[in-house]
Amino acid sequence: MPKAAPPRTTGLPLTRLLTSLAPLLHEWLPRQRWFAGKGRPVTDFALLTATELLPGFLHLLVRTEHAAPPAPSNPPRAQPADCYQLLVGVRDQLPPRLAPALIGRASQGPLAGRTVYDALQDPQSAALLLERLRNPGTVGPLCFERDPEVTVAPNLAPRMLGVEQSNSSLVYGDTFILKVFRRVQPGVNPDLELPWALARQGCERVPAPAAWFRTSQPQETTLGVLQPFLRGADDGWTLALASLADGRPFTEEAYELGRATADVHLALADAFPAVSLGRPQTALIADAMTERLDATAQAVPALAPYVPGLRAAFDAVAALDTAGTAQRVHGDLHLGQALRAGEGPWSVIDFEGEPSRPLAERRRPQPPVRDVAGMLRSFDYASCSARPNNPRWAEDCRAAYCSGYAARSGRDPRDSPELLRAYETDKAVYEVLYEARHRPDWLPVPMAAIDRLAGS
Structure with a gap:
């Protein structure tokens, strides 16, 4: 039957x-x-x-x-x-x-x-999803689109990546990777918008979108992006931990990663308009940081004793008459968002920004030092993962990264100490909330940074 x-x-x-x-x-x-x-x-x-x-x-x-x-x-x-x-x-x-x-x-x-x-x-369903992207068209409110200059071969075997973050990723034949956004918001997702613009600028640091799909209902929303899969590449987090385990420096890699970050920022500055940051703009930045600090202190009581010291970093930004310019940035840069195969160049991925924040905020121009602060926090995370902790390793990497960034961009992020400290503080506050909710065993890592930053 x-x-x-x-x-x-x-x-x-x-x-x-x-x-x-x-x-x-x-x-x-x-x-x-x-x-x-x-x-x-x-x-x-x-x-x-x-x-x-x-x-x-x-x-x-x-x-x-x-x-x-x-x-x-x-x-x-x-x-x-x-x-x-x-x-x-x-x-x-x-x-x-x-x-x-x-x-x-x-x-x-x-x-x-x-x-x-x-x-x-389910490999059968995952294969169907790729076929929809290979052959653009619509199914109900769903619209599947592809870069006409990119060829996507048929019958690429799918496998789901085991490491799940805020989205789900499928690798097809070690040739393409499809990121399926899980928590979605109306609008164009930066993980499609920015790599597409960077590709048009000729920036080779970022894999260009090959195909994507979106929905028109209930509002226009990006749902997923297919990009080339960087076969044989390791992410910066894996490489950093290997360096720590072997007891060898990571400064050369950090320097080159700083140059890669600057390349991305320079291309984004050419692709999107920048805005000047005067006193009203710096006050708004400081107010938003202070609001996040107060909300996090309510959710994580361990943060409360540090609030006055942390707020001082934001007050220093509010007092600035000018803070240079803001532009489109990565928005959630850390070692896990950088890939490198062997001795090849660094590539930067995952331009979605911090998924917990509203899409409109993630698409807003920001000072480039925000990305720098995110990477500096990542070096601290890596050093705290070593047994024993290796703060000197992190200090050397942070200095090398900033030097590489300055060599490529002509602007040393350490020349903006108020902004750098404020964004590093804001990132540490975000990490406290994230770890308290998702990985309580990791909470001591950002809390150690909180202790340092509150006493700066």
Whole structure:
């Protein structure tokens, strides 16, 4: 007797489909590494779009409603909603090879009795996604597009990268890598916008987008980007840890990484307009940093004793009459965002910015020293990962990186000490909140920087 095909869901009311999915997502979604609502209980779901790419293969945009954790004397407060992109499969039974992809078995609604799973972990579904990108077109509100000058070969074997951050990544035949954005916001994602602009500038430090897909509903939103996969390359974090483990310096690599960062900044300055930072602009920067500090101190009580010292760094920026210019920058630069194969040049990837921040903020011009501060914090993280801790290694790398940046750009970031300290402080505050929510065992790393920066 032939096996029954998965039910077609085209035309099903979204509320009926949500009846099947909501109980499963309540359990599964908060466990995902890329779920941004840690510490904010999900109170409700809304299914914004559901597009059937094949029978049993659905593309979903799901909005989650949240409540803040109740304070001792206050009831739960409503929190801003988040929107997540999910690609789910529906089967009668899940084969053992897909067991890690299980979301759950629906007990009600149109999918009752069916097994629902994360389709990105299914090679068959992942292959279909690549075919959609190879052959541009639309499916419902989804639009698949490709650079006509780039050829994407068919039948490239997919594999999902095991290291999950704020998104999910698929590698196809060690030739291309597809980043699928999980928490999405309306607008053009910088991870498409900036590499595309850099490619038009002839900047070879950044892999150029080969294809991408987006949705027109409920608003225009970037959903994923396909780029060349840098085969044989290691990220800067891996290379730095190897240096520490072997007891050898990393200053030459750090110097070249500084030059690579400057190359990217110079190309971005040519591609996008810059703005001058006068007293009103520096005050706004300082106010935003202070606001994030106060909010983080409420969420992480261990930070509270350091607030006066940290706020002094932001007050120093507010007092500046001018702080040079702001331009488009990477926005979340660290050792994990830099790749290098052997003795070859450094490449820079992942221009999405800090995913927890609003998209409009991530697309706003920023002082280039913000990226520099992010990399300096990353050297500290690497040195703290060594046993024993090696602060001298970090100091040497920080100096070499700034020297390399200055040699290529003509501007030494250490010549802007107020801005550099403020952005490094702001980054450390961000790290405190991130580690407290996601990796509490790592909290001592940014707290050590907080102690140093508060006493500067």
